[in-house]
Amino acid sequence: MTTIPVSPATFHISDKIASSVYEGLLSKPKWLPSWLFYDSAGSRLFEEITRTPEYYVTRTERAILEERASEIVAQAAGQNALRLVELGAGSAEKTRLLLSAAVERQDTVFYEPVDVSASALIEAQMRIEEEIPGVLVCPRVEDYTHNLELDSTLPSERRLVLYIGSSIGNFEPGESLMLLERVRAALDPGDCLLLGVDLVKDEAVLHAAYDDAAGVTAAFNRNVLVRLNRELDADFHPETFAHRAVWNAAESRMEMHLVSETKQTVWLPAIDLRVEFAAGESIHTENSYKYQPGHAEAWLAKAGFVHEATWTDERGWFAVCLARAV
Numbered sequence: 001m002t003t004i005p006v007s008p009a010t011f012h013i014s015d016k017i018a019s020s021v022y023e024g025l026l027s028k029p030k031w032l033p034s035w036l037f038y039d040s041a042g043s044r045l046f047e048e049i050t051r052t053p054e055y056y057v058t059r060t061e062r063a064i065l066e067e068r069a070s071e072i073v074a075q076a077a078g079q080n081a082l083r084l085v086e087l088g089a090g091s092a093e094k095t096r097l098l099l100s101a102a103v104e105r106q107d108t109v110f111y112e113p114v115d116v117s118a119s120a121l122i123e124a125q126m127r128i129e130e131e132i133p134g135v136l137v138c139p140r141v142e143d144y145t146h147n148l149e150l151d152s153t154l155p156s157e158r159r160l161v162l163y164i165g166s167s168i169g170n171f172e173p174g175e176s177l178m179l180l181e182r183v184r185a186a187l188d189p190g191d192c193l194l195l196g197v198d199l200v201k202d203e204a205v206l207h208a209a210y211d212d213a214a215g216v217t218a219a220f221n222r223n224v225l226v227r228l229n230r231e232l233d234a235d236f237h238p239e240t241f242a243h244r245a246v247w248n249a250a251e252s253r254m255e256m257h258l259v260s261e262t263k264q265t266v267w268l269p270a271i272d273l274r275v276e277f278a279a280g281e282s283i284h285t286e287n288s289y290k291y292q293p294g295h296a297e298a299w300l301a302k303a304g305f306v307h308e309a310t311w312t313d314e315r316g317w318f319a320v321c322l323a324r325a326v
Contacts, residue, residue, distance in 0.1 A: 017231060018271050025268075025275045025283070034170050034286040035116075035145075036224045043120060045220040052216055054208040057166060060318040061196050062094050065164075068311050069101040072322060075308060076160040076192040081106050083153055086162040087144045087183070089113030092124040095162060096132060098194075103134040112150065114140045145171075145179060148186045159187060164196035164320070168296075169253070169289040176289075180303035187325040193305060195321045197296040198288070199312075203247045206290070210245035210254050218243035221256055221285055232270040240264060244282065253289040257282040296321050 017036070024031045037046070050058035065072075076082060082102050086095055092113055102109040111128065115121050121139040128135050142148070153159055161183055168176050183193060210217055221243045225236040241258040248255055260277035267274050296319060297307045305323035312319045 014231070021228060021232060021268070022271045022273055025273065029282065029284055030275075031284040032224055036227060037220060037286070038117065039223070039227050040119065041226070042220060042223045043117065045216060045223060048216050049212070049220060052212040052214060054212040055217075056205065056209055056317060057198055058094070060313050060315075061164060061166075061320065062097070064311050064313055064318065064320050065094055065097045068320070069097045070104070072194060072309075072311075072320075073098060073101045073105055073160070075322060076194070076324075077102075077105070077158055078190075080158040081154070081156055083110045083112070083157050083159045084162060085112040085114065085150060085159060086164075087114050087148075088163070088165070088167050089115045089121065089124060092128060094164060096128065098160075098162065099128065099132050099135050103132055107134055109135050110138060111135050112138045112140055114142050114144050114148070116141065116143050144182075148182055150186050153188065153191075159191040161187065161191070161193045163193065166196050166198040166288070166318070168195060169198055169291070170287060171289075172287070173289070177299055177302060180299060180305070184304040184325055189325055191325045192308070193300070193323050193325070195296060195300065195323065197291045197319050197321065199317055199319055200252060200290045200292055201315075201317050203249075205317075206247055206254055207245055210256060210288070211243065215243075217245070217256075221258055224285060225258065228268065232268045234266060234268040234270075236266050237264070241283075251287075251289075252291070253287045255284060255288075256286040257284055291319070293319070297323075 020033050049055050073082060084098060084102060086092060099109060099111060113121055113124055118141050121141065125137040125139055128137055171179060222238040222241060225238040225241060228234040229236050240261050242261055244257040244259050246255045259282040260279060263279045264277050265274060300307060300321065300323040304326060306326050308322040308324050310319050310321045
């Protein structure tokens with residue numbers, strides 16, 4: 001085994017934060033990368049978002065997996081044992097459905113969660129190994145968006161990579177294709193990818209999901225400024241930035257912005273940067289692309305996969321696609 005041991009020191013992102021923030025805040029329009037959301041506070045807020053009544057994404061995908069987990073596992077494995085890998089695993093909440101189905105089928109399952117957060121991986125490992133005997137968790141602290149290295153499988157194994165939660169929608173279309181190509185390059189022919197994608201739907205439903213009445217998403221968005229204050233010694237006043245969620249129909253994406261409510265100057269001494277904000281000027285913090293039926297399957301084909309099956313909910317709000325590496 002060459003699995004990377006979980007240690008907070010394994011993956012350093014301070015230089016990545018500094019360079020990304022410097023570039024983004026000097027750009028016109030200003031932007032920040034969405035991965036900055038996920039410090040410990042941001043991860044907790046996101047878990048809270050998934051429980052709001054407006055945020056349909058998690059519970060819709062979960063319902064599909066609850067109904068189809070055994071079918072997905074059987075189709076991915078064929079006559080082989082199955083090893084599961086998850087990209088951006090976090091707490092691995094929905095993955096338990098697939099792991100349980102795999103354990104029922106083959107008694108022992110290797111599970112490799114991949115994430116940049118060592119603490120999230122440690123928590124997921126403890127919980128899964130306690131709740132689902134038969135799962136052997138081999139965590140990998142790794143930034144899969146830039147590099148993906150996986151352990152070799154046994155001749156009798158097939159690998160199923162999980163990329164669920166519509167995380168692919170946070171990337172620009174060209175970046176999404178490159179990411180899928182990178183995943184394909186890490187797989188052997190016959191291995192599978194399970195991709196969850198959010199589909200285009202009524203604008204009111206989308207807007208509510210990204211601007212919930214309780215203000216959890218607004219707090220999640222502003223938390224990125226709290227993180228910059230802590231890690232770059234910045235002097236943002238988060239309360240002076242309004243959360244704004246916008247449906248961009250031309251690009252088929254939801255956007256999140258932080259809009260400065262006043263003219264102000266922010267100083268980030270750790271990167272020697274002073275940033276001027278006009279009243280009404282925004283920082284673009286996230287894109288979440290929504291797909292038309294068939295679009296994800298087309299992307300997978302371009303990346304070197306053959307489409308095997310797609311499962312959706314009865315409203316056609318979300319799709320889970322299984323594709324095999326060729």
